[in-house]
Amino acid sequence: MAASVNVPVNSRGKLASSLTAQQLAEITELFEYRREGYSLDAPFYTDQTIFSIDMQAIFGQHWIFAASVAELPEPGDYVTLDYGPYSLIVLRNDDGGVNVMHNVCRHRGARVLTKSTGTTGNLVCGYHSWTYSPNGDLIHASAPGETKFDKSCFGLKRAHSRVDAGLIFVCIADEPPADFDDTAKIFEPYLAPHDLSKSKIAYQQNIIEEGNWKLVMENNRECYHCDGHPELACSLFPTWGLTEGLIPPHLEEVWDRNKAAQAALEDRCRRYGLPFEVVEELDTRVAGIRISRESLDGDGESFSPDGHRLSKKLLGDLRDFRLGRCSMHLQPNSWFHFLGDHVVTFAVFPVNEHQTLVRTTWLVADDAVEGKDYDLEKLTHTWKQTNLQDKAFVELCQKGASSPVYEPGPYMKSEYQVEAFINWYIQRVQEHLA
Numbered sequence: 116m117a118a119s120v121n122v123p124v125n126s127r128g129k130l131a132s133s134l135t136a137q138q139l140a141e142i143t144e145l146f147e148y149r150r151e152g153y154s155l156d157a158p159f160y161t162d163q164t165i166f167s168i169d170m171q172a173i174f175g176q177h178w179i180f181a182a183s184v185a186e187l188p189e190p191g192d193y194v195t196l197d198y199g200p201y202s203l204i205v206l207r208n209d210d211g212g213v214n215v216m217h218n219v220c221r222h223r224g225a226r227v228l229t230k231s232t233g234t235t236g237n238l239v240c241g242y243h244s245w246t247y248s249p250n251g252d253l254i255h256a257s258a259p260g261e262t263k264f265d266k267s268c269f270g271l272k273r274a275h276s277r278v279d280a281g282l283i284f285v286c287i288a289d290e291p292p293a294d295f296d297d298t299a300k301i302f303e304p305y306l307a308p309h310d311l312s313k314s315k316i317a318y319q320q321n322i323i324e325e326g327n328w329k330l331v332m333e334n335n336r337e338c339y340h341c342d343g344h345p346e347l348a349c350s351l352f353p354t355w356g357l358t359e360g361l362i363p364p365h366l367e368e369v370w371d372r373n374k375a376a377q378a379a380l381e382d383r384c385r386r387y388g389l390p391f392e393v394v395e396e397l398d399t400r401v402a403g404i405r406i407s408r409e410s411l412d413g414d415g416e417s418f419s420p421d422g423h424r425l426s427k428k429l430l431g432d433l434r435d436f437r438l439g440r441c442s443m444h445l446q447p448n449s450w451f452h453f454l455g456d457h458v459v460t461f462a463v464f465p466v467n468e469h470q471t472l473v474r475t476t477w478l479v480a481d482d483a484v485e486g487k488d489y490d491l492e493k494l495t496h497t498w499k500q501t502n503l504q505d506k507a508f509v510e511l512c513q514k515g516a517s518s519p520v521y522e523p524g525p526y527m528k529s530e531y532q533v534e535a536f537i538n539w540y541i542q543r544v545q546e547h548l549a
Contacts, residue, residue: 139548142168146545152534153523160327160516166468169328170199172547173447173540178277178284178295178402180449180462181205185281185314185478187213191234191249196285198464198472203274203285204228204238208249213278215285216251216271227271238271247271279303281311282451282460298402298445304390305406305441309453310431314478317457317485318495322473322502326509327516328448328465329540331473334509335450335461336532343508346500349420350411351440352376356529376410380439384408387434397535398542403446405532410439417456418497426456426489428480444532446539457489459498469513475502 142164145156158165182194187207195218196203202218204227216238220227225242228235237254238247246255251271258264275286279299286292324331334340338355341348352373354366362370384391391408413422416436424436433455441453448463458478465471477495485491515521526534 138164143545143548146541146548149537149541150523151538153525154333155329155537156523157516157521160330160513161468163468166199166327166465168544168547169465170201172544174198174201174287174465176286176288176547177292177447177543178286179447180445180460181215181276181283181285182462183281183311183314183458183460183476183478184278184283185311185316185481186232186319186476187283188315189234191236192232193228193235194232195228195230196464198466201287202226203287204271205276205283205285206235206249213276213283214250215274215276216247217274217287219272220245221253221269221271222256245269280306281309281314282306292401294400295402298400298404301394301396301404302406302443305408305443306453308389308431308433309441309458311458311478313431313481314458315481315483317477317479317483317489318491319477320475320495320499320502322475322506323466324471324473324506324509325469326471326513327468328463328471329537330509330512330516331463331471331505332447332536333533334505334512336444336536337530339527339529340508343504344501346420346497347418350413350418350422350497352410352412355409356532361528372412373410376412376415376439380408380410380415380437383435383437389438397444397446397532398539401543403535403539404444406441406443408439408441415439417454418452418459419493424456425494426479426483428483428488429455430458430480446536447543457494469517471509473502473506 145158149155181196182205186194187205190207190209193204193206196205204216204218206214208214218227220240220242222240222243222245225240227238227240227247229241237249244257245253247270248254251273253266253269256266275291277284280303338353341353341355352369354362354370354373381391389408393407395405397403397405411422414437415422416424419425429436436455438455443451450461452459460476460478462474463471464474475498479489483489
């Protein structure tokens with residue numbers, strides 16, 4: 116791979132002409148000759164050019180998880196999303212839907228909204244007070260002496276949005292991938308009983324990890340490292356991702372307990388009509404997914420030291436706390452845990468080739484009262500600690516990938532979901548480069 120090249124991007128988000136034919140050929144070859152079953156070559160994690168391509172081919176073309184409806188409970192509520200070169204406004208409209216607009220004023224390009232969350236009526240740019248409606252239409256611009264200024268030509272640029280099972284997804288491509296409809300049909304029956312429309316934010320944590328976004332996703336897709344998560348191991352069986360024949364001797368008793376707990380959970384799910392089967396299409400569809408309902412250790416209710424519930428309020432129309440966790444992975448930037456008493460959402464937003472924002476949000480029933488129905492520190496403790504541990508692991512890998520002696524190493528059998536993520540990523544970028 117040639118030395119890192121900072122690639123300029125034109126107004127349509129394509130590689131600019133300054134990327135030479137030789138550079139493009141080198142990049143294409145890097146993708147074509149990726150060794151199956153091995154981690155990626157160093158430039159995938161360290162090179163500015165590859166990062167620019169990732170922003171165009173992945174985050175510029177596919178549906179990404181943005182937020183949950185609990186984060187935008189009322190009309191006018193908004194969140195801003197910043198990733199790579201992009202900034203988006205995600206705003207709840209008066210009809211209960213969601214509008215998504217690029218956070219770039221059409222006058223001189225200033226950021227229109229500068230806070231990460233808030234409530235607004237019209238959107239007013241703080242530079243020259245250009246004012247936009249919640250739909251992004253330009254409704255006021257002081258233009259002294261301008262006789263041919265047509266405001267209708269200068270609305271905020273729009274992006275696509277959709278809300279499925281209380282989760283908000285955005286796509287900035289001209290034509291978003293169509294197969295997300297089928298993916299949503301897979302996960303909606305699993306998530307609907309938790310009814311996120313009747314939930315609220317208990318806490319949100321933002322962490323900047325000093326690592327490439329793919330390393331963050333790879334780390335999430337395996338439990339080979341879960342010995343490094345003592346708090347999580349209290350409730351999450353450390354045999355996750357293993358199958359018969361892969362169980363080490365010191366985990367055989369845990370494996371037997373896991374199988375018994377899973378059988379009991381599946382009986383309970385049948386009783387309540389809840390889907391639990393594993394659906395795994397991480398690299399066999401454009402909108403890759405893995406979803407299942409899996410048992411937890413101890414009381415089997417929540418992420419606590421003894422597996423006991425962390426909130427006294429059940430979500431949605433659920434009738435039992437002991438429902439393990441409904442776990443979902445979506446390509447390219449999110450994973451989720453839906454429990455009887457709360458939900459945890461995780462969203463990954465690349466900053467640059469070596470930094471990534473990881474946003475974790477804890478949701479509880481909208482009538483749950485802090486201090487009475489749940490203790491905030493206990494609710495968030497397991498994943499706060501786990502996130503910090505994962506941050507350290509990712510940063511170790513980033514440092515390693517930056518070393519001149521780094522070379523790709525083999526994935527273990529238990530890391531097959533990491534391979535699936537990388538295979539999905541390689542396919543999508545190759546499609547874009549073609």
